[in-house]
Amino acid sequence: MDKYSVELAPSAAEIYENICRLAADTTDSGYSRLQESVDDVFDNVIPFRPFEIGTELGGSLGGLYYVSRETIHVFYEKSSKPRTLVVIFIWDGPNSEAHEQQADAICTQMLLSARLQPVTRPRVGSAATN
Amino acid sequence: MSISIPNSYVNPHVRTLGISKLRAMNASQLREIDKTLVIQENDQPLAVLVRYEEYIAMQKQLLALFETRAVLSDNAAVEGIRSGRAEARSGNTRTLSDVRENIKKKNKEMA
Numbered sequence A: 001m002d003k004y005s006v007e008l009a010p011s012a013a014e015i016y017e018n019i020c021r022l023a024a025d026t027t028d029s030g031y032s033r034l035q036e037s038v039d040d041v042f043d044n045v046i047p048f049r050p051f052e053i054g055t056e057l058g059g060s061l062g063g064l065y066y067v068s069r070e071t072i073h074v075f076y077e078k079s080s081k082p083r084t085l086v087v088i089f090i091w092d093g094p095n096s097e098a099h100e101q102q103a104d105a106i107c108t109q110m111l112l113s114a115r116l117q118p119v120t121r122p123r124v125g126s127a128a129t130n
Numbered sequence B: 001m002s003i004s005i006p007n008s009y010v011n012p013h014v015r016t017l018g019i020s021k022l023r024a025m026n027a028s029q030l031r032e033i034d035k036t037l038v039i040q041e042n043d044q045p046l047a048v049l050v051r052y053e054e055y056i057a058m059q060k061q062l063l064a065l066f067e068t069r070a071v072l073s074d075n076a077a078v079e080g081i082r083s084g085r086a087e088a089r090s091g092n093t094r095t096l097s098d099v100r101e102n103i104k105k106k107n108k109e110m111a
Helices: A010-025 A029-045 A096-113 B019-024 B027-032 B052-072 B075-089 B096-110
Strands: A005-008 A065-069 A072-078 A084-092 B014-018 B036-041 B044-049
Touching: A005 A010, A005 B096, A010 A029, A010 A084, A010 B075, A010 B096, A029 A065, A029 A072, A029 A084, A065 B052, A072 B052, A072 B075, A084 B075, B014 B019, B019 B036, B052 B075
Parallel strands: A005 A084, B014 B036
Antiparallel strands: A065 A072, A072 A084, B036 B044
């Protein structure tokens, strides 16, 4: 499978450079882990199957895709160049594990109520109102 | 008076199935089912069976919703994304290898 090429918007490149600089300059292993997470996303995740189901954000952030590792969130979008994606922003935000636990709890509730369709498939028009 | 509507009528992607029929099914038959199954006993819904891939897709889509909500509630993140998108749209991007080369160069200069 052909890999996608990864490019960065200058502001995202600056954030990445800062992470790498902090990882090199300090003895704080937290920065090294941060850089390892970002490098893993850049090298092993987004070049392969970057636009999988469930990786696109919604609403005004539609067209923007993400991958998160612990507190690091990498946002990217399709480039106008073929098989290329552009990293738009790197965010040190909320821990993704908390979201996973929340999603698991909601999925369980939805399964118990059989309300799966709104999430997994497009709504079917008038069937419910007939 | 409440009217009971079978799930299969409301939602064409859902099929109701009696518990005895479920018991008689083998793994290959279950694999072939492309609908969500509502398992019933005496016409009362008892449990829901959904394909594993669908369950995972559902979780991922929920995670994407949480991510969207988290981003939108952080002004700095919204601003970062806005400016990153504007840069990308104007074709102002750098390749990953170029960025890494630049970091190596800077590290050498510092050493």
